[in-house]
Amino acid sequence: MGIGDPYVTLPAFKEYINVKPGTISLDQTAQMAIEAASQEVEKITNRQFNKAEVATARLYRPERCGEAVLVDDFYTTTGLLVEINTSGTTWVTVPPSDYELEPENGIVDGQPGWPFWGIRRISGLRYPVHHWDGRKSTVRVTAKWGWESIPGPVRQACLIMASEAFNMKDAPFGVAGMDMWGPVRVRDNRVALSKLARYTRDKLLVG
Structure with missing residues (x-):
């Protein structure tokens, strides 16, 4: 699945419910329930679990x-590809020998x-930090973003949340019932x- 795609398919969801x-x-x-649940997963985790097949560049603040x-x-x-900007205009490539990736070995x-x-610099090297003059994005990384495969627990969470979103049509005021803590809301x-x-x-x- 590509970046932005739902985390479960419609047939899998229909089988689940x-x-x-x-x-x-x-x-x-x-x-619609699947798509809403997938977006909620990303909002909760601050992650995108699909993967991009083509490497693209993004800017970051060290x-x-x-x-x-x-x-x-x-x-x-x-x-x-990792690049740094020390002048505000020119990007310089950081050789792989000058940094290590985390977590180690994935x-x-x-x-x-x-x-x-x-991406941690090694041998005493540092990324340029220019917070003081407004040049915040001093690191540019080009990579294939996302995860190689969607973790099973993420798929399961998406199924659960999509099921509850689907059933909201039958849940007055978003309340799906009661448990020992009180009203159970579908979110x-x-x-x-x-x-x-x-x-x-x-x-x-x-930025």
């Missing part, structure tokens, strides 16, 4: 110390398959949020 094969009367409503820059997720080093808590999101599913918790990151400083 036990819609009989061949039933199409609610397809438009179901598709940490104040200049040791590293946090970027959007990218899933491969193929096509990766492994988090022993689990492989994670994308890279940090506050604790199971879905718990599945997304480990994939949530802070918003980036860009």
Whole structure:
């Protein structure tokens, strides 16, 4: 799936909510629920879990110390290009020998398959930091953005949230029932949020 595509397909969602094969009367409503849930996943996690097939450039602001820059997720080093701007007009390529990617080997808590999101300078080198004169975006990264594959828990969370969004037509005032904590609102599913918790990151400083 490309950047911006939903995280689950319509057939998979219909199977999840036990819609009989061949039933199409609610397809438009179901598709809208899938798209809304996918956007909500991205809003909660501050991540895009699909992948771009072509490398494109994005601008970033390094940490104040200049040791590293946090970027959007990218899933491969193929096509990766890191550049810095020290003058405000000229971009200079940073050789791969001058930085390391994080997380190392794409492994988090022993689990492989994670994308890279940090580019740290090594050997005492620093990124230029020009917050004081308004030139904030001193790092330009060209990469294939996103994840190699969508994590299973993210797909599951999307299915749960899409199911609840789909059922909102039958939920007065957005309330789907009661539990031990009181009214259950369809946008506050604790199971879905718990599945997304480990994939949530802070918003980036860009621009």
